[in-house]
Amino acid sequence: MVRHIIHRQKIILNLSKREHAGALQASVSNLMQHDLKAGIDVIFNNAFPEDKIIRIDKLQLNLGTINQQNFENEFKAQLLSELAKGLSQQKDNLSYADSAEELNREQSLINALIYFLEKGYLPWYQAITTMDDWETEILNNFTDREYQQFFSKVLLKQHANEVVVQRLILQFSDKFLGRLLSGAMPEFDFSWELIYNDMALVIHSFVKHSTTTVRNRIWQYILQALPDRRSNDISFHVLNKLSVYFGISGSDITPKKESKIISELKTNIIQSDFKKLIVCLKQKVKKDHHKKNRKSAKNIGGFNEDQSVADDVKVAAGVSTDPVDEGTILSGTDTIPDSESAAINEPDIAKDEQSSEKKEKPKPVQRKKDAQIIAGDMLFVNNSGTIILHPFLKAYFESLGLLAEKKFISDEACQRAVLLLHYLATGETKVAEFNLTLQKVMCGYPLDDTLPDEIRLTEKEITESENLLGAVTNYWVPLNNTSIQGLRSSFLQREGKLELRENGWLLTIEQKTLDILLGKLPWGISTIRLPWMEQLLNVDWY
Template structure:
């Protein structure tokens, strides 16, 4: 990884093609130094020049493939490298129409460029699909964009650091994001269109925070004042909040003139129904607090809702055909697992895999058949075990969810309370790990936590097996004395085998 104050390279993968195995091995030996001392500085130099053309905007390039042609079986000189890298970086920049820059300011000398390009493959180094993913964001808005990505995916975009997310995703900061009209409208559209997005928003913030946030977004879009909005929430139980929020989001879009079949969150309400008592409570407040014009909109909304449920009205498309029903699944099942990668902070938790089932049973998280009945508690307990922290955001729980057999993309509540008994049992588990690992018997639990459990890694989900890559450190020589298998693992709640490279 290479970083300076302005630029960040998150991941580097190197492939060497040479006609000589001996030459390839020599290059492999020196490749790390070559990339660090020659390639990175030239990329940084190019980006420094480009930065003045970005007009204080933020450029994301998810995949950048640089192919370096070697005239001889040795590393190219700096001058040759600069020409090759600049030529390929220009191809990326030229495909981003939003960047207004003088083309000749990055133009290379034709003779030098033409001579060295003969050593490179003829194909473009960046596919069309990858080009479409290159994003140019307003610099001051990248925090909000990262938050939206998190609510969609449950994890952070590759370019956004966790340390910033833990600060900027707090509720107080979110209110600053939403002072921007464009941001408020973006959130308004997202919460109505994507059920997973909406559920994750509910799971990451308290009911009070979500209520305040939604009013901030919906206040000028619903036919009701703040007093009526708050009055409804006083009349309902906390477990009914989700449905009430859906009603308000739905009517805000309905008031804009959208038909029901074009508002996914209303389709969800229709499919699941509104409890009779809740419907009556909302209707009573509506009758008591609204003006006549506001009441007309609510009556129209409820009438159309009831007609749709009872089948008295069939929505027609513009061509007269019945509109296709919008189905909302709690999880996005269209996502393919094959090759899907996730970066982890607590990859070292794989060390405790032999103890997991007994540990969860001791905590009361399993039923009599050994299946998890408290998966969210189990996930938060593993996070506490590795960090001694509580109330993590979901993006911090990727591997913990995997170890507990949960879908990686499944929203999981942040507001889970761990009992003192559960925390004590987590401490006992660490002691058991030390007792069974002879080389660490005289080591403190805190050392194991910091030096082994808290470890960066990458989880790759594939069709037939999954793979875990764990960052290697000097102290890992102690793993040789581990009395259990750490290469091929079958977790109790996973169908596929996990292959570990540590």
């Protein structure tokens, strides 16, 4: 794991003659990328203890006058010497310096986690490549104190930022969510992961929705309920909301099915709550049947319509003299609001429970603009070479039915396009959202909006993706004999830096020896503006 990270470095050389500028610039670039790395690493190691995280806002070094005849040796010596002095001074002044911050590892992880949940990308100081690695690091370092701190900072404030809860559900595993909740609320004496598994078992016993749909809805209701519910009723509250959302009725429950489900449940709390739910659902069936009979009696006569309306209002308000108050549990006050009823976007964008037929021509979705990025902010991105594919993307997305009038037909279509760009560059169908920053920009998708972490490809998408990549190697003569994987590893999978400027985005891509072949590329890549993009993407590569 990388211990030391330099966010940005700027080197200013004052020269006596302009004609030497190019050669010295190349020399300094080579020194910083290669020769000085080991020496700088040693100085950082010596300056601060390994168990502490120190963030220095800015460190300015003056290397003095350097003899041009011995430039490289003197530059290296002066930089390492001044760096050691500068860090020593920062260390001495750490307790009261505004330009430096000292954190423990756990606090740094909390800050990075909250940052990601709010923004959708990582802070510059967080060097993580996969979600599995990050989950492992968090779980290995968090104690109950960190879990509870996270809970109070994020989950208790979820109503102010719904995307935080959605991103937490979509991006993190069931194991992580279960451990997170167990650590945040140790007074709840049960395993949240087992609770989730049992709830999923109950729902899947009655409905044929996709695993992803059920999974996301369960965690959403759990996280929504936590701030306001007591431990002795939270799981029943969630089970009830799930039964409403998925349309489970008491008439669906036979004694045989009830017995089978209960025998398969692993936790006592869900066994108990499921039995309680069955009673409520069956009582509601009886009440609905009774109301239906009363309405039929209206046509015969002797029916007090005003009293019927009053009774219905009582039921909706939760007024009941029954042993179990299903009015409170299953009344209209507990139905899902419109803003809540739209399922969290799922990796299974095909949505197996919906009809694939379009009744009318889709209209392009209007995208919002990113508001949280400040000009000058720098974001580190992966697979920067994806921009090479830009001339083919419009036809590619149109062939897959994602575009209408040069715009994406829906949020789901735009999300799918983002994930397809990652697949084109890597051949992978699962990806952490923090590795999709550039792909979001290229698809005009807001950086702070979340999206699924996986895509289930159709045969057509696989075929069209292979055709696109094959077309690139066919048109790009030096790569005529290069495989798709060779194209990906040599050019598409490049690290880069993305920066928002006044005239749009600037993408700076790491350079390699092979980049000389970019001169033979039969289309330009210096400026990119696809029809659905809100801003220009300027590229600094070759």
